[in-house]
Amino acid sequence: MKILVTGGAGYIGSFMVKRLLDDGFEVVVLDSLERGHKDAVDNRAELAVGNLLDKAFIAEVFSQNAFDGIIHFGGYISVGESMQKPALYFDNNTEATINLLEETVARNVKKIIFSSTAAVYGDPERTPIDEDHPKNPESVYGESKLMVERILKWYQKIHQMNFVALRYFNACGAALDGSMGEQHSPETHIIPCAVRAMMEKKPFTLFGTDYNTPDGTCVRDYIHVLDLVEAHILALKHLEKNSGGFFYNVGTGIGYSNKEVLEMVKKESGESLEIVTAERRPGDADTLVADPTRINTELGFKPQHSDLETIVKSALAWHKRN
Numbered sequence: 643m644k645i646l647v648t649g650g651a652g653y654i655g656s657f658m659v660k661r662l663l664d665d666g667f668e669v670v671v672l673d674s675l676e677r678g679h680k681d682a683v684d685n686r687a688e689l690a691v692g693n694l695l696d697k698a699f700i701a702e703v704f705s706q707n708a709f710d711g712i713i714h715f716g717g718y719i720s721v722g723e724s725m726q727k728p729a730l731y732f733d734n735n736t737e738a739t740i741n742l743l744e745e746t747v748a749r750n751v752k753k754i755i756f757s758s759t760a761a762v763y764g765d766p767e768r769t770p771i772d773e774d775h776p777k778n779p780e781s782v783y784g785e786s787k788l789m790v791e792r793i794l795k796w797y798q799k800i801h802q803m804n805f806v807a808l809r810y811f812n813a814c815g816a817a818l819d820g821s822m823g824e825q826h827s828p829e830t831h832i833i834p835c836a837v838r839a840m841m842e843k844k845p846f847t848l849f850g851t852d853y854n855t856p857d858g859t860c861v862r863d864y865i866h867v868l869d870l871v872e873a874h875i876l877a878l879k880h881l882e883k884n885s886g887g888f889f890y891n892v893g894t895g896i897g898y899s900n901k902e903v904l905e906m907v908k909k910e911s912g913e914s915l916e917i918v919t920a921e922r923r924p925g926d927a928d929t930l931v932a933d934p935t936r937i938n939t940e941l942g943f944k945p946q947h948s949d950l951e952t953i954v955k956s957a958l959a960w961h962k963r964n
């Protein structure tokens with residue numbers, strides 16, 4: 643089977659590419675390399691460098707390959723940036739996806755897996771959050787992804803395009819031997835930021851200690867990148883046997899507080915970390931934890947690496963090698 647992986651030079655995409663190749667899939671990566679890394683792409687994959695905003699480029703890639711399915715990671719991921727530059731996110735996440743979908747329809751490819759996000763829910767009314775929870779994004783980033791989810795539903799209805807939208811909670815961790823990992827620039831995720839602060843002997847800024855949580859810091863659901871890519875394999879299998887559109891949370895249902903994360907970084911590294919506290923950031927919810935029942939029962943998803951110790955250990959191994 644030949645799979646197109648957009649954004650395959652990015653953090654999660656590069657793990658997906660390796661996983662697919664190890665399983666015997668043929669893989670073509672489509673990535674602008676604007677926010678990804680050429681050296682993160684497994685050299686067994688074919689790399690097509692170009693932008694999803696460029697329709698002629700997408701058409702060229704499809705004209706050279708007969709794809710059996712598409713896994714679509716390509717996009718921008720920063721909530722903060724999206725609140726400063728909304729057009730950038732509606733263009734790059736929503737419009738670019740329409741370009742991809744149009745070519746997908748033209749070439750009669752019927753399976754797509756889309757990287758959605760817990761940010762589609764906004765500030766939760768209840769937690770853990772199930773898939774039917776109301777969708778009220780608090781950011782342009784979340785809105786740009788929710789728009790794609792809605793567009794996918796229309797493409798399913800009109801063009802019979804089958805899709806799985808996976809709403810990731812917090813993707814994190816690295817290869818267990820530290821050979822691959824997260825390299826966003828700028829980095830905004832707590833684990834790489836804390837590890838870097840520790841290694842560079844700089845203070846780590848903890849935003850908000852007065853949240854309505856047991857220790858006053860935000861609680862989040864962390865999913866190890868190795869488990870996250872398994873969810874995509876399960877989604878691909880699901881689309882081999884089922885037609886329609888499907889939405890799944892990808893999380894563990896377990897929440898860790900920011901303080902617990904920072905304590906684990908200290909414990910696993912055996913080093914000190916200076917923590918300075920600051921005011922809450924606007925828009926950060928107290929607790930964001932998935933109800934993963936649907937993906938567990940319908941797809942048989944069982945995270946293997948998403949305990950905090952393994953997550954932090956692997957992230958430390960990656961940062962030490964880099």
Ligand SMILES: NC(=O)c1ccc[n+]([C@@H]2O[C@H](COP(=O)([O-])OP(=O)(O)OC[C@H]3O[C@@H](n4cnc5c(N)ncnc54)[C@H](O)[C@@H]3O)[C@@H](O)[C@H]2O)c1
Pocket residue numbers: 648649650651652653654655672673674675676677678679692693694695714715716717718719734738757758759760809810811812813814825826
């Ligand atoms: N990292 C997380 O915790 C998280 C959480 C929820 C959802 N997601 C989603 O998962 C996907 C992957 O996230 P990531 O952390 O690997 O991000 P990343 O920034 O590491 O990777 C994204 C890749 O997409 C490429 N890209 C961006 N816009 C493009 C375009 N217009 N044309 C071609 N390539 C383009 C970038 O160059 C980059 O290589 C994103 O869609 C993101 O919204 C990530």
